[in-house]
Amino acid sequence: MTEVEAALADAHRREWARVLAATARVARDLDLAEECVQDAYASAMTAWDRSGVPDNPGAWLTTAAKRRAIDAIRRDAALRSRLPLLVVDDEEEEPVHPEERDAEQLSEAVPDERLRLIFVCCHPALAQEAQAALTLRLVCGLPVPDIARAFLVTEPTMAARITRAKKKIATARIPYRVPRPADLPERLRAVLAVIHLLFTTGHTAPTGALLVRGDLVDRAMHLARMLCDLMPGDAEARGLLALLLVTDARRATRVDADGRLLRLKDQDRSRWDRAALAEADAMIVSSLRAAPPGRYVLQAAIASLYAEAPAYDQTDWPQLVALYDRLLQVWPSPVVALNRAVPLSMVAGPEAALAEVERLEGDERLSGYQYLPAIKADLLSRLGRPVEAAAAYRQAFDLAANEAERAFLGRMARAEEPRGGGAARAGSGFR
Structure with missing residues (x-):
């Protein structure tokens, strides 16, 4: 990859949203704005190769995209003025209402x-x-x-x-x-x-070599904080920020020194961000008291319950099952039902949890979801069925696209095979 290609890739990852937002304010049309931004990135390849990468690539791209938007608007205006009989505009300009001034204040x-x-x-x-x-x-x-x-x-x-x-x-x-x-x-x-989806995509990158995309995680955290500042009385906005804080508090411990994925039970809890956990806990408590909890407040409470246990085996499993039951009532997602199988296996045993997972295998929405066969594999391993566990781990391996997850699933599959020696018997930690 050349210097220009690397700079463009970095600018796309870091600056795309900011460039698009600035261009959209000029274009007043999202489709036009996207087209102008794409043109700006394309032209940067030639311009930067000729003149060098600018000190501020984001500013260069924003200026180029805005100019393209302005030129497009001027061309459209010129066309309308020259061909008045061929262009019929059946939508009059809307008058400015007092509410529009509220939008400017926003x-x-x-x-x-x-x-x-x-x-x-x-x-x-x-x-x-x-x-x-x-x-x-x-x-x-x-x-x-x-x-x-x-x-x-x-x-x-x-x-x-x-x-x-x-x-x-x-x-x-x-x-x-x-x-x-x-x-x-x-x-x-x-x-x-x-x-939430932006954060999730960064927390465990769907593809690529790295488990975490820190730029996406940080961007989602920043947006969640601003949303709480904008709507301080909304319990779900606080719940989302709390969920992100609890989940990200473990970022430094999710892989070992060699970049290999570590399950929740294997992570060093002493290295978790206690300040973030305390901040999240205060928001969760206040949100639970304010109103019947919604989806994000309940998810935050679940994540916090996992985090507050002194050790994985000391997690309050019955309380987790109860929280998942409440979450399923407000958000009946098959992913929630699948995640519930983890604490259920610690309360009712892996066989009961396996029955739930096998029931979920009939839900086509989870047909390509690698965590279903991964959790199933862990349950089969705990039940002393290594051949089936290895097959399930291989199925999860085939579905996964993140290299860190694939490496982990491959190791687990090999451990279950006859030549692998003992199987992993501990509770699942695919989180």
Whole structure:
């Protein structure tokens, strides 16, 4: 990889969302903004190869994309003025209402353009899954395969979903406009989902050599904090931030010195970020007292319960099962049901948990989800069925695309094979 290619790759990873957000404010059209940003990145290859990589690649790309947007707007205006009889505009310019001034005040209150753009993309005219997928692609710059894995669908399905969302924006003439403060609550659920999926994608990268993509994790944490500042009274916003804090508190211990994945039970708890855990605990307690807990508050409580145990074997397993039962009531996801099997195996035994996992194998939404055969393999190992455990680990290995996870699953499969010597009998820790 040349210096220019490396700089562009880094700029795409770090600056895409910021460049797109700044360009969208000029273009007032998300589709046009994306096209202009893509053109700017393409032109940078030639320009930087000729003149060298600029000191501030993000600023260079933003300027180039904005200029392309302005040129496109001017060309459109010129065409309309020269061909007035061929262009029929059946939509008059909307008058400025007092509410629009509220939106301007919101722009000042939220200095990060990416968070504003997330609210813009999460338009109620789109289905919630389409809102989240479109935002992850446009604002967060995630590749379609990674988004598809996050939603447990195929890559063609996700590509079509994003295309339909963009077409609906164009057809319905949904403008680029920061929503009024009164409109934020109806968009909050989708915004929370976007930030959570962004964090999840960084916490365990769907593909690549590294287990963690720190840039995505840090971006999601920053967005979650700003969202709490924007809506301090919302328990779910606090719950999301608490969930992210608890989960990320273990970042330094999730791999060993050689980069090999460590299960939760094998991690050095003395190295966990206790300040982050304490901050999260305070938010969880206050959120639980404020109102009936929602999805993110319950997820945060579950993660906190895992974290507060002195050792993995001393986790309050019955309480975890109870929390998962409540979570299934507010968020009946097959992934939640699968995760519940882990504490269930410690309360009712691995055979009872295996029955639940085998039932979930019939849910097509989990057909490509590598954690299902991974958890099944651990349960089979604990039941003294090494041949079946090895087969399940190999199935998980085939489904996984992250190299750190694949290496771990390969080691576990080999340990279950006859020549591997003993099997791992401890509780599952695929977290």
